[in-house]
Amino acid sequence: MEEMKKGLEGVVALDTKISFIDGIQGILMYRGIKIEDLADLSYDAVSYLLINGNIPNETELLEYSQEIKKNRQINGKQIEVLNEFDFGIEALDGLRTAISCTAHFDLENNHHSPDANKNKSIRLVAKFPTIVAALHRASFGQEPLEPNDELSHGANFLYMLTGKIPTELEAEAMEKDLILSAEHELNPSTFSLRIAASTLSDLYSAVICGLCTLKGPLHGGARKGVMDMLDEVGTIENVQSYVLDKLEKKEKIMGFGHRVYKTYDPRARIYKDVAKRLSIEKQDSSWFDMAEEIERILYHEFVEIRGKSLYPNVDFYSAVVYKYLDIPAELATSIFAIGRVSGWIAHCMEQYADNRVIRPRAHFV
Incomplete structure (x- = not known):
C-alpha cells in the first residue's frame, strides 16, 4: 500500500517558477527574488513580476499601472448587487459573490486565449480593492468612492475605504501588506485554485475557488x-x-x-x-x-x-x-485577497500553460 500523508503534508504536487519557500532557514522568494527585496517595491511592480515573470522596466511598469487604474471602476449594476447583501456576514462572502457577479460583465469571461486571460487578470487585480471598499461603505449605507488615480494601489484602497488620503507611512504599510500577501506557493487556496484551473475552468471561477478556501480560519481567516x-x-x-x-x-x-x-x-x-x-x-x-x-x-x-x-x-x-490602520476585523481576509489575487492569477497561468488535470487517488478504508 502506498503511504498516505494526512493533509498531503510534505507531498510535492507540481513544479513551479512562481515562488520558493525554505521553511528551515526562513526564506521566501517570488520568481527567485527574496521577499525582503520585493517589499520596498510598489505592489504594481510585484504584481507584474508574478503574472509576467520579470521585474518590469520603467515603461512596462507605467503601462501596467495605467491599465490597472483604467479598470478600477465598477458599474452601477454591480453596486446595486452589493447593496443587496446581508451585511451581518463576513466581508469575504460578499467579495466572493461580487467577483462572480463581475464575471457576468466581462465579455472575455469564457475566452481562454493567453491575451484574454491577461486582460482578465488586469481587471481582477484592479477591481478587487474597489469592491472590498465599496462593500464596506455599503454596510454603513454610504456610496462608494471613485478611485483616485493619483494614488498607488494600496493608498487608493485606503482612500476608497475611509475617504481620507493616507499618510505616507500608512500608504507604505498598505502597499507592503499587499506585497507580503501576494503569493505563498501551494497554500490551500492556491492549490484549490490550481485544481479548478486544471479542469480548464475560466479564470474567474478559479479565483472564486481561491476565495472560498481562503475564508477558513486555518488559512486566510x-x-x-x-x-x-x-x-x-x-x-x-x-x-x-x-x-x-x-x-x-x-x-x-x-x-x-x-x-x-x-x-x-x-x-x-x-x-x-x-x-x-x-x-x-x-x-x-x-x-x-x-x-x-x-x-x-x-x-x-x-x-x-x-x-x-x-x-x-x-x-x-x-x-x-x-x-x-483602523481596518475592521471583518475585512481582514478580504484585504488578504486583494494582495493574493496576483499570485493566484500567476498560478492559473502556469497551470494553463502546462496542464494535466489534478486528480489524486484515495485509500479506501
Missing part, C-alpha cells in the same frame, strides 16, 4: 482571529494570564506556528517593523506592546523551555498593522 484575540486580551497587563490560561487548556493561540516554517516567518519580521513604526507615528504603542509581549511569553514557553519551534506567522503582526 487566521488574520481576523488575531485581531479578535488582541481585542479579547485588551491590555498588556492581561497578556500573561491570557496566554498561560490558553496553554493550560491546550487551546490554539492565533498567529503562531506554520506548516512549512520551522523558524521565524520572513514576512512576519517585515510586518513587525511596520507595526512598530506605525505605533510611533500614531503615538500609541498599546497594540504593538501587547503583541510583542505575547511573542515573548510564547518564545520562552516553547523555544527556551521546551525546545520546540513556535514563532509568529504572517497573520500575527499583520493584524497589529491592521489595528493601527
Whole structure:
C-alpha cells in the first residue's frame, strides 16, 4: 500500500517558477527574488513580476499601472448587487459573490486565449480593492468612492475605504501588506485554485475557488482571529494570564506556528517593523506592546523551555498593522485577497500553460 500523508503534508504536487519557500532557514522568494527585496517595491511592480515573470522596466511598469487604474471602476449594476447583501456576514462572502457577479460583465469571461486571460487578470487585480471598499461603505449605507488615480494601489484602497488620503507611512504599510500577501506557493487556496484551473475552468471561477478556501480560519481567516484575540486580551497587563490560561487548556493561540516554517516567518519580521513604526507615528504603542509581549511569553514557553519551534506567522503582526490602520476585523481576509489575487492569477497561468488535470487517488478504508 502506498503511504498516505494526512493533509498531503510534505507531498510535492507540481513544479513551479512562481515562488520558493525554505521553511528551515526562513526564506521566501517570488520568481527567485527574496521577499525582503520585493517589499520596498510598489505592489504594481510585484504584481507584474508574478503574472509576467520579470521585474518590469520603467515603461512596462507605467503601462501596467495605467491599465490597472483604467479598470478600477465598477458599474452601477454591480453596486446595486452589493447593496443587496446581508451585511451581518463576513466581508469575504460578499467579495466572493461580487467577483462572480463581475464575471457576468466581462465579455472575455469564457475566452481562454493567453491575451484574454491577461486582460482578465488586469481587471481582477484592479477591481478587487474597489469592491472590498465599496462593500464596506455599503454596510454603513454610504456610496462608494471613485478611485483616485493619483494614488498607488494600496493608498487608493485606503482612500476608497475611509475617504481620507493616507499618510505616507500608512500608504507604505498598505502597499507592503499587499506585497507580503501576494503569493505563498501551494497554500490551500492556491492549490484549490490550481485544481479548478486544471479542469480548464475560466479564470474567474478559479479565483472564486481561491476565495472560498481562503475564508477558513486555518488559512486566510487566521488574520481576523488575531485581531479578535488582541481585542479579547485588551491590555498588556492581561497578556500573561491570557496566554498561560490558553496553554493550560491546550487551546490554539492565533498567529503562531506554520506548516512549512520551522523558524521565524520572513514576512512576519517585515510586518513587525511596520507595526512598530506605525505605533510611533500614531503615538500609541498599546497594540504593538501587547503583541510583542505575547511573542515573548510564547518564545520562552516553547523555544527556551521546551525546545520546540513556535514563532509568529504572517497573520500575527499583520493584524497589529491592521489595528493601527483602523481596518475592521471583518475585512481582514478580504484585504488578504486583494494582495493574493496576483499570485493566484500567476498560478492559473502556469497551470494553463502546462496542464494535466489534478486528480489524486484515495485509500479506501
